[in-house]
Amino acid sequence: MKYYIIKTVMLLFIFLSKFDAQTTDSLISPKLQLGKIEPYELTVTYDKTTHLIFPSAIKYVDLGSENLIAGKAESVENVLRLKASVKDFEKETNFSVITNDGKFYSFDVFYSSYPESLNYDLKEMKNKKERIQSGEVLLEELGSNSPTLTDLLMESIFYKNKKEIRHISDRRFGIQSQLKGIYIHEGKFYLHTEIKNFTNVPFIIDFISYKIVDKKVAKRTVVQDTNVEVLRTYHPIEQISGERSERSIFLLNHLGIEDDKFLLIEFFEKNGSRHQTLQIENADLVKAKVPNELHVTF
Structure with missing residues (x-):
C-alpha cells in the first residue's frame, strides 16, 4: 500500500510540474518563444x-x-x-x-x-x-555592426591572406613587418598585418601602439600624437618563433587623417630593441577594399 501511495505522489508531482511549465510557457508571446x-x-x-x-x-x-x-x-x-x-x-x-x-x-x-x-x-x-x-x-564599440559579422569578416580576410599592399613595410635586425591589406566595412577599418622572423631568435612582442603622428614633428616630439583605439584583434600574437611568420587582423574606427599626418603602428620587442614600425597615410586608407571585393558570403 505504501508503494502505491509513493507512486501516486510522484505521478502527481510530475503532472503538476508539467502543468506549471505549460502554464508558464502559455504566458509567453508566441513571437517571444521564437x-x-x-x-x-x-x-x-x-x-x-x-x-x-x-x-x-x-x-x-x-x-x-x-x-x-x-x-x-x-x-x-x-x-x-x-x-x-x-x-x-x-x-x-x-x-x-x-x-x-x-x-x-x-x-x-x-x-x-x-x-x-x-x-x-x-x-x-x-x-x-x-x-x-x-x-x-550589439556592442557599443562596434556601433550597428553585428559582432558575428565582424568576426566573420576578420576571419575571411585572415584565411584568404591576400597581399593587396606592397609598399608599407619595415625590415631591421632580421625582422620584417608589413601591412598586407586595408579593408573597410560600415565605417570600420580592417588592417591585415604580418611579421616575419628571419633569425633563430624568437621575437617576443611586449606591446603594440597605434597613434596618429604629425609628419613634421614625428622625429622630434610626441606631444601632438593621438592614440588610436583598437576595437578588436583577430589572431593576436605574442611571439614569432625563429624562421616563422605570424599574421593578425586589427579593427579600427573610421580614421580621418590629414595629409600632413600618418597612422603609426609600432611593434615593441620585449627586453629587446628590434622594434618595427608601419606608417599608413591617408592616401592608403582611401584605397581600402570593401568586403564585396573579397567575395565574402554569409
Missing part, C-alpha cells in the same frame, strides 16, 4: 569554486541573487569563478554573461553539496562545433 535562449543548468556549492571557460573575454556578468558570488579569474579575461555565498540555498537562481564577441549566455543554478562537475569549457564546445545556447548583443 527568441527564447534556453539556459544551461549547473550546480554550485559553498566550499568549492566552479570555473567556466568562455570562447571570448567576459564583458559583463549579472547575478540573479545574493546566493551567488562571481568574478573573473586574475590575469585571465575569459574565465569566470562562481560559488555559493550561503550553504544549502533552496531556491533556484540564475546568472547571465555577455562576452566580448557579443554573445549572451544564460544559466540556471542549483545548490548541491556534491556538484557533478566544477569546471565547464564552453570554448571547447565551440571548437567541437557543438551548438552553444547563446544570443547576440
Whole structure:
C-alpha cells in the first residue's frame, strides 16, 4: 500500500510540474518563444569554486541573487569563478554573461553539496562545433555592426591572406613587418598585418601602439600624437618563433587623417630593441577594399 501511495505522489508531482511549465510557457508571446535562449543548468556549492571557460573575454556578468558570488579569474579575461555565498540555498537562481564577441549566455543554478562537475569549457564546445545556447548583443564599440559579422569578416580576410599592399613595410635586425591589406566595412577599418622572423631568435612582442603622428614633428616630439583605439584583434600574437611568420587582423574606427599626418603602428620587442614600425597615410586608407571585393558570403 505504501508503494502505491509513493507512486501516486510522484505521478502527481510530475503532472503538476508539467502543468506549471505549460502554464508558464502559455504566458509567453508566441513571437517571444521564437527568441527564447534556453539556459544551461549547473550546480554550485559553498566550499568549492566552479570555473567556466568562455570562447571570448567576459564583458559583463549579472547575478540573479545574493546566493551567488562571481568574478573573473586574475590575469585571465575569459574565465569566470562562481560559488555559493550561503550553504544549502533552496531556491533556484540564475546568472547571465555577455562576452566580448557579443554573445549572451544564460544559466540556471542549483545548490548541491556534491556538484557533478566544477569546471565547464564552453570554448571547447565551440571548437567541437557543438551548438552553444547563446544570443547576440550589439556592442557599443562596434556601433550597428553585428559582432558575428565582424568576426566573420576578420576571419575571411585572415584565411584568404591576400597581399593587396606592397609598399608599407619595415625590415631591421632580421625582422620584417608589413601591412598586407586595408579593408573597410560600415565605417570600420580592417588592417591585415604580418611579421616575419628571419633569425633563430624568437621575437617576443611586449606591446603594440597605434597613434596618429604629425609628419613634421614625428622625429622630434610626441606631444601632438593621438592614440588610436583598437576595437578588436583577430589572431593576436605574442611571439614569432625563429624562421616563422605570424599574421593578425586589427579593427579600427573610421580614421580621418590629414595629409600632413600618418597612422603609426609600432611593434615593441620585449627586453629587446628590434622594434618595427608601419606608417599608413591617408592616401592608403582611401584605397581600402570593401568586403564585396573579397567575395565574402554569409
